[in-house]
Amino acid sequence: MTDFETAFGRPSDGVWSAPGRVNLIGEHTDYNDGFVLPLALDRRTWVAAARTTEPGWTTVRSDREDQPVRFAASTVAPGQVAGWACYVAGVVWAFREAGLPVADTDLFIHGDVPVGAGLSSSASLECAVAVALAGLAEIPVEKTPFARIARRAENEFVGAPTGGMDQMAAMHGAPDRLVFLDTRTEAVELIPFDLATHDLALLVLDTRAPHQLVDGQYGERRHDCAEAAALLDVPSLRDATLDAVGALDDRRLRARARHVVTENARVLEVVDRLRGGRDPREIGPLLTASHESMRDDFAITVPHVDVAQETALAAGAHGARMTGGGFGGCVIALVEVADVDAVTRAVEAAYADRGWEPPVAFTAVASAGAGR
Structure with a gap:
């Protein structure tokens, strides 16, 4: 990476x-x-790294930022680094907390994962830094433990109360495979997802409605779920039944819990169909039902998202749903390869009619996880 040489005056390691x-x-x-079914994108974050020539300082530069950020690997702690570099510092801190060797390092970061689109640019950065630190220290990379380290950085250093799906997807991803994750046991199964052989594509529509997890809404949904589980006297909503949820007196909690219970069932149904080698077109209605549940029961969609989803369906998508934590971000649509342009144009036109900026569209291909 020539940017590293320009920034630091020597080649990276x-x-x-x-x-x-x-x-x-x-x-x-x-x-x-519960259960999740992500795929690793063919958009990535790259980290060029080398042992520092200035002992006592880790220096982080990025092609997206003008100024470097510096901190000491041996002492950095939550609250000391803010902004984009806190994800990097958080991984260094989490490495140290895990008892792994970590020395001061020079890092240059480049990425093409859209920021703020719900495509987990933060976990991409965290996992790229984690495997870079491991590589420099000659530590073998263990996928699930490293995903835990990256998640701890996000939860405890950055302060975002996310689950572990994003980091597990970034570490376990594989070409033409979905990462089926049981988040309770951390068991991973790779599920076939070679859409090209079926003349299908997964169209991603970045609605450009800002997506921000470190705000009150995500935390409120998480609190609602915990409260519902407590009222149902179950360890988590994964253990709840639809009948029990239906008996909850609180309307809001009933709706939140119903989304989680039905969403888990949809994930298992999608896995069952794809694992059995059935036509991926069959999962389209399940994707659409997921969006309706997020819109009506979990209340995390916004107009930009709903318009993109509804327009994609009307233009011929087999199924479409918002993806990510909500309140903005991306919509995915399962479409015929031949219909990608038509569906994209339809959504662009719907946005133009409303005076909105056009969405950014691309097709997603399941790709490899983190590594050198």
Whole structure:
């Protein structure tokens, strides 16, 4: 990476990367001990790294930022680094907390995962930094433990109360495979998802409605789920039944819990169909039902998202849903390859009619996880 040489005046010791992710289905189930089904994107974050020539300082530069950020690997702690670099500092801190060797390092970061689109640019960065630190220290990369380290950085250093799906997808991703994750046991199964052989594509529509997890809404949904589980006297909503949820007196909690229970069932149904080699077109209605549940029961969609989803369906998509934590971000649509342009144009036209900026569209291909 020549940017590293320009920034630091010498070659890097290596380049490591990790993907963003699209969640095919299974939203807000991860912190409820449930099931998720993401794929690793073919858009990534790259980290060129080398041992520092200035002992006592880790220096982080990015092609997206003008100024470097510096901190000491041996002492950095939550609250000391803010902004984009806190994800990097958080991984360094989490490495140290895990008892792994971590020395001061020079890092240069480049990425093409859209920021703020719900495609987990943060986990992509965290996992890329984690495998880079491991590479420099000559530590073998263990996928699930490293995903835990990256998640701890996000939860405890950055302060975002996310589940572990994003980091597990970034570490376990594989070409033409979905990452089926049981978040309670951390068991992973790779599920076939080679859409090209079926003349299908997964169209991603970045609605450009800002997506921000470190705000009150995500935390409120998580609190609602915990409260519902407590009222139902179950360890988590993964253990709840639809009948029991229906008996909850609180209307809001009943709706929140119903989304989680039905979403888990949809994930398992999608896995069952794809594992059995059935036509992926069959999962389209399940994707659409997931969106309706997020809109009506979990109340996390916004107009930009709903318009994109509804327009994609009207233009011929087999199924469409919002993906990510909600309140903005992306919509995914399962479409015929031949219909990608038509569906994209239809959504662009719907946005133009409303005076909105056009969405950014691309197709997602399941790709490899983090590595050198």
